[in-house]
Amino acid sequence: MKRKSQVESRRVSLAALSLPHGKRARLWRLLHAHGPRNGTLLVLPLDQGLEHGPTDFFPNPDALDTDFQFRLALEGQYSAIALGIGLAEKYMAEYAGQVPLILKLNGKTNIPDDAEAASPLFAGVEDAVRLGADAVGFTLYLGSPRQEADILQFRHVRQECERYGMPIVMWAYPRGRAIEVKGGKGTLFAQDYAARVAEELGADVVKLHEPTEDNERCPEPYRSLRESPPDRLRRVVRSAGKVMVLFSGGIKQDDDARVLEKVSLYMECGATGVMFGRNMWLRPFDEALALSQKVHEIMARHSSPDYS
């Protein structure tokens, strides 16, 4: 198979989308009234306590107190904080209105393995409305043997969102026995498929991971594909179509420069933003704030087309 030339991709423009009023209003708040305020998104997620347990917090026990993340989101001027109902109910009071909320609706522990991964709803869209959230977060375990239940569950969420004008951020995670056989969850095949599924099923924003280089066990034409990291990123951004793409900041990375390079790369490749969890809140508060500031500087150079 011949080497593909560079793949094109464009950042999604809110102005160019045809959206119902409520959805547009909420997305506008996230894109233009908070965070970088230039049509990009900088999101602080905190679902690791449920997904991985307190394990993730060992490097920075202060982060076990959710107030840490709320303060970081506020002072670091994040577009939103993304967390579940229990944390939202207990810690949001003094930040309400100041830190937009993306209410994560489903989740699970990682105690059983992921062979048949499923992420049950532990909150509903009405909870999000009641809490004044500006979006809901939904994890879809793409390709899991339990995809049937997963997709049905997403339908109910989407239809409720339709009713309330609530945007959906989809954590589109390839997962389960079958994806492992086809190369694993981090491959370009998996992430590219995830991007498309997010658009097909009706997400407004999708969280993806930067695709790995390894295509060996993937189905064709991916197996034969040799693309540069930017091309891989552009490919998945393009496959997401009119869905805004957030790339994951991933596990903690001590080298700040490397982190910032990644942000630049993601934004250059058409991402609408980044989602920074452990890579931020596992740092001491001031360091996290300083790093957030540098991320803002990069984001400022990548306004959405609405600003160009």
Add this chain to the structure above:
Amino acid sequence: MKRKSQVESRRVSLAALSLPHGKRARLWRLLHAHGPRNGTLLVLPLDQGLEHGPTDFFPNPDALDTDFQFRLALEGQYSAIALGIGLAEKYMAEYAGQVPLILKLNGKTNIPDDAEAASPLFAGVEDAVRLGADAVGFTLYLGSPRQEADILQFRHVRQECERYGMPIVMWAYPRGRAIEVKGGKGTLFAQDYAARVAEELGADVVKLHEPTEDNERCPEPYRSLRESPPDRLRRVVRSAGKVMVLFSGGIKQDDDARVLEKVSLYMECGATGVMFGRNMWLRPFDEALALSQKVHEIMARHSSPDYS
């Protein structure tokens, strides 16, 4: 077993059906106000992004932008475009009213294998009504070990359609472990059964595949049957009774003449129309348009009985 003589079949006539008003109005739009406008159907489906992932789009990356297919449906005068809620919500705005919509309600990824195939609903009939669709599309995995869930799910869709006067296009796909044991999904046995099931369960239109020649592992009497391609086509059209049959255009075929021959053959054998996906939108736009035009010429020679 003695060779059967040629099987008879007739194209279904809308005028001869006894339908509730809403269903008739919507089918009339599809059959007489759009597309060939002579009681036949030329449908452009776009569910491959969910069903197969971006893989299918590699030969023509332009087609990843759903606007491509909407433009093709409009300029190529298709009877309708058939796609899911995410694509409809995001790309339909400027085509609304001009390109009739068949909203696909269910689907899945092909990451897990098809041994226990099930196609969960990711949208509902109310979504179709809200979007102004003229029909819904439903994939039934005939004969899957999960047929119980599948049929129950179809019931809910059908009853909602009854309520709203919404026609149902059934993708009647034999699938799953048990059909493989009985010869596979493409055999005459499988397609013929699919045609009948579509009628029994209450579809208005059914999408089928041209049956293959291989009957070896099928149950009798199919195993002993030796029929010509036209006879096989006529047989499944006849088994579909008063359900209008669309044959699939199948995977991309580079030889235009061969494609058009197939269309002629299908229409001669009593099909109401064809569903052309990859065979159209994997071609450069102008070529796809030109080919669509030639298909129109054939369809024009096969008006439904309502015009004779």
Add this chain to the structure above:
Amino acid sequence: MKRKSQVESRRVSLAALSLPHGKRARLWRLLHAHGPRNGTLLVLPLDQGLEHGPTDFFPNPDALDTDFQFRLALEGQYSAIALGIGLAEKYMAEYAGQVPLILKLNGKTNIPDDAEAASPLFAGVEDAVRLGADAVGFTLYLGSPRQEADILQFRHVRQECERYGMPIVMWAYPRGRAIEVKGGKGTLFAQDYAARVAEELGADVVKLHEPTEDNERCPEPYRSLRESPPDRLRRVVRSAGKVMVLFSGGIKQDDDARVLEKVSLYMECGATGVMFGRNMWLRPFDEALALSQKVHEIMARHSSPDYS
């Protein structure tokens, strides 16, 4: 074990049943206003297209057009035609009011095997009401490993029927892995149990099969039982209590005399009637009509007690 003396059984009398008005009205139409009109039932079922596929129609392709069966039901003066929603919706228009309808509510394909047989609902009691049906048909797979779902499903149907005054005809079919171990679905053990279950669960009419002679692998006391065919029939009729019994006409039987003998035997043993599918509609129309006429002559000699 000693040879049992002849088993007694009586035909059920509508007059002696204590029924809600709606149910009585509808049963009266079936028993006294159509068909033999003497309290017996002659029913024409057409669910084979879904249950077995077009295979069953090979001996008489004309029967693939459901109009064939409707005409036969009308001209052959059947008490009712029994078929599913798809066929009812599409073919009933010109027969409405003339041919009573038993709407079959559930069904499945025979592509997967019957080890865990389940028959999902593809229509509801409200569909039956809307279509003016005089009864609903429900297949219960007695003794299947999935009997839990089956019985729960029946409950919902029965409760809806209660609400609308709709009689229930139960196809009480022993099925699944466990019944095979206990001798198979056709044994006296299986059919006798089926008859009782129909009464226990609340059917009004039950369709059974003539029990076979083979009791070898059945549980006691059936294993040791040696009864004549009439005694076996009387036994299951008696076990059905106040539920009217219809015996199946079974697969096609070319010898007319043999068919008529069976009808006589069934009626003598207390059956309320017979259900003739393939044994009728696989014959050329005129032959089917002629045979139906002869069946009528027998039925005329077996009025229900309401007429004696």
Add this chain to the structure above:
Amino acid sequence: MKRKSQVESRRVSLAALSLPHGKRARLWRLLHAHGPRNGTLLVLPLDQGLEHGPTDFFPNPDALDTDFQFRLALEGQYSAIALGIGLAEKYMAEYAGQVPLILKLNGKTNIPDDAEAASPLFAGVEDAVRLGADAVGFTLYLGSPRQEADILQFRHVRQECERYGMPIVMWAYPRGRAIEVKGGKGTLFAQDYAARVAEELGADVVKLHEPTEDNERCPEPYRSLRESPPDRLRRVVRSAGKVMVLFSGGIKQDDDARVLEKVSLYMECGATGVMFGRNMWLRPFDEALALSQKVHEIMARHSSPDYS
């Protein structure tokens, strides 16, 4: 382990219970207006036709006609007859008001084995209300691998009963693979657990079996327990707390004296009553009546505390 001294137990007193009006009214009818009329219960169950099939009726075919049991319940002055919806609907007409009804709500065939026993609802509390029943009967398969579904199902029934003031008689049956491993369904361990579960989940009356002597494979402390039959009975009566206990009359026992001894024993040990099915209705009518009369004589000597 040292031999326990005699276990104490007391018969439950209706007067001492704190009940909502409707429940009290219905229990009062069962305890004081029918049957022995002294706060004890003599119940005639007829669910064997569904649970075991017609097999159980071979010794007395007359009993296949449910009128037999209704007459016996009436003339034998039973506190109530306990049977399912099908039999109630068809045979109760002339006994309504004279023979109180305990409507059995769930059941199954015994064709599949009991390794994963579950007893699906085939009727609801509203059916019981409509039929004028004075209680509902519910079979709980304690300890089955499917206990989750079972308990959820019971909740719905209990909540409906709460709403309508309907008492619940629980057939608390240890069942399934796991109980077999722990000694089997008839052991003191199993029956004692059953008694407690009935109280924990909210039954008003529980049907239990006399515990067997064999504790060998039971968990401790039961394994080491050596108790007399009366002590075992008193133990389970005590474990049932404020739930009234009915002991099962069990399979047919030809020796009348032995049957009556059992009744005396049960009543002396604190039971509120007995449930006599096959041990009554498998006898010729007059014998059953005579035996019932003798049971009444015993019951008369064991009034509930409300009468002392």
Add this chain to the structure above:
Amino acid sequence: MKRKSQVESRRVSLAALSLPHGKRARLWRLLHAHGPRNGTLLVLPLDQGLEHGPTDFFPNPDALDTDFQFRLALEGQYSAIALGIGLAEKYMAEYAGQVPLILKLNGKTNIPDDAEAASPLFAGVEDAVRLGADAVGFTLYLGSPRQEADILQFRHVRQECERYGMPIVMWAYPRGRAIEVKGGKGTLFAQDYAARVAEELGADVVKLHEPTEDNERCPEPYRSLRESPPDRLRRVVRSAGKVMVLFSGGIKQDDDARVLEKVSLYMECGATGVMFGRNMWLRPFDEALALSQKVHEIMARHSSPDYS
């Protein structure tokens, strides 16, 4: 891995929580109007009869009569009694208003093993409201292969609680095949995860067990952790965040001093209280009362921050 220094933790303050009125009112009753009345909790649970059967009561058969526990709760001045619907309905009458009720909503028998543990609801939040309960109790089997059903079920309970202002006490129990592989249910890993999950999912109070010392088969970083018992306790209290922690009194412990030491330790480490079941009600009534009194003396020294 280096030895962690002592872990910090604080008792949760009701005053510092942001709660809806109803929830606050009910928690206030539990924390300040009953029991120690200083913002701590002393709860008497009685769910063992369902969870373990009468086995648990052998050392003190008096405790089989639930009146024993109600009296103990009243005279021992417990903050609340926690039990299921059956016991509440039957024994609460004379204690209503005097002994606050935590209605346990779900439960199961321990007859099947816990490999796929699930705890079905046998009562609902409306039952709790009707009975005047001040909280509901919910068992979550964290990490069970059936966690999907478990979490979905919890969502419904939480949403109902939201609606009625009802606090939730979560029995957060790591359970099932997968947790066994990762070291077992009693490890610090398991209990720490449980504490966090309770907060993430939205509990108000969580019941935990004191973590064991054994980390050998746990995932890192727990495997390498060597912490003192107080540090382990403080860790889980900290992981529970703003959820109040109750530690279990565990199985019966004959040495009173040891029991009281544990209470002191728990309270010093930031627990809001203790839950004492068998360790209290398996003692003779007066001994239990005396021990309760001593526990009160300890609790009195550990007021919540609201009192400092």
